[in-house]
Amino acid sequence: xxxxxxxxYIIFTIALMVWGYYQAIYVAPTDAMQGELFRIIFYHVPSxxxxxxxxxxxxxxxxxxxxxxxxxAGWAQISDAWALAGAEVGVVFxxxxxxxxxxxxxxxxxxxxxxxxxxTTTLVLWLIYVSxxxxxxxxxxxxxxxxxxxxxxxxxxxxxxxxMSNRWWRTQHPAPVFGGGEGSGMDPSMLPAFFWNMGxxxxxxxxxxxxxxxxxxxxxxxxxxxxxxxxxx
Amino acid sequence: MDEKALLDHQFVVAAYAVTWAVQLGYVxxxxxxxxxxxxxxxxxxxxAR
Numbered sequence: 001x002x003x004x005x006x007x008x009y010i011i012f013t014i015a016l017m018v019w020g021y022y023q024a025i026y027v028a029p030t031d032a033m034q035g036e037l038f039r040i041i042f043y044h045v046p047s048x049x050x051x052x053x054x055x056x057x058x059x060x061x062x063x064x065x066x067x068x069x070x071x072x073a074g075w076a077q078i079s080d081a082w083a084l085a086g087a088e089v090g091v092v093f094x095x096x097x098x099x100x101x102x103x104x105x106x107x108x109x110x111x112x113x114x115x116x117x118x119x120t121t122t123l124v125l126w127l128i129y130v131s132x133x134x135x136x137x138x139x140x141x142x143x144x145x146x147x148x149x150x151x152x153x154x155x156x157x158x159x160x161x162x163x164m165s166n167r168w169w170r171t172q173h174p175a176p177v178f179g180g181g182e183g184s185g186m187d188p189s190m191l192p193a194f195f196w197n198m199g200x201x202x203x204x205x206x207x208x209x210x211x212x213x214x215x216x217x218x219x220x221x222x223x224x225x226x227x228x229x230x231x232x233x
Numbered sequence: 234m235d236e237k238a239l240l241d242h243q244f245v246v247a248a249y250a251v252t253w254a255v256q257l258g259y260v261x262x263x264x265x266x267x268x269x270x271x272x273x274x275x276x277x278x279x280x281a282r
Binding site: 021033035037039040043047090092095096097100103104106107115164204208211212214215218219222225226229 | 236237238240241243244245247248251252255258259260263266267270271273274277
């Protein structure tokens with residue numbers, strides 16, 4: 001039953017991705033200002049949205065880990081696994097944002113990169129979570145999870161700064177398409193393609209987030225078993 | 234297709250290709266890690282017996 005549900009979800013996600021791609025390339029009209037280039041938005045913006053939500057999951061997991069670590073060890077381990085999965089999959093999506101953005105910028109602005117507030121805060125966000133992952137990978141000892149949780153909480157503080165950066169400061173990066181006040185928004189004919197791709201990338205993101213969580217839980221159980229065997233030996 | 238549209242199209246293709254390379258690369262790494270972990274757990278189980 002569980003395997004069938006997972007299989008159905010994978011098929012649903014792949015179908016959504018194919019449909020989203022079809023909408024982005026063949027259905028959405030060409031932008032009047034940017035032409036074909038505008039179609040990068042259908043991968044760039046959903047990737048940023050998924051990264052933000054997954055960093056928020058990592059934040060929630062980190063807070064729960066710190067809250068439960070002394071009195072509910074089982075819950076603390078589950079929270080820690082969600083914190084790690086959220087951070088790692090968030091980094092994957094943030095990497096996509098940092099690669100597709102310069103490709104768009106090179107063609108639209110004539111430059112690969114500029115140190116404006118939106119780009120710089122996004123790079124800082126990526127660096128913080130990469131350092132989180134490196135800490136978890138290379139540090140050893142009983143305090144690693146606690147240190148990672150604290151870093152995860154502080155890292156998440158950058159998410160609202162990234163989101164607000166092109167509202168607070170003048171940036172080379174365009175003004176927000178949604179919620180950017182007067183003059184912002186997307187032509188209604190482009191909205192279906194945008195929302196199909198948003199749904200598709202969230203479905204894909206959830207799939208790999210749950211897979212990463214599962215792998216981490218397995219790792220925790222394996223590590224606990226190893227520790228138990230070492231004590232008994 | 235004029236030259237500008239062709240160049241725009243090439244940048245779109247590059248952006249989409251990079252996206253899928255990152256996503257599928259990560260999934261492949263995750264699957265590899267999962268398999269290695271399962272094998273290690275099975276080996277440990279056999280040694281314990």
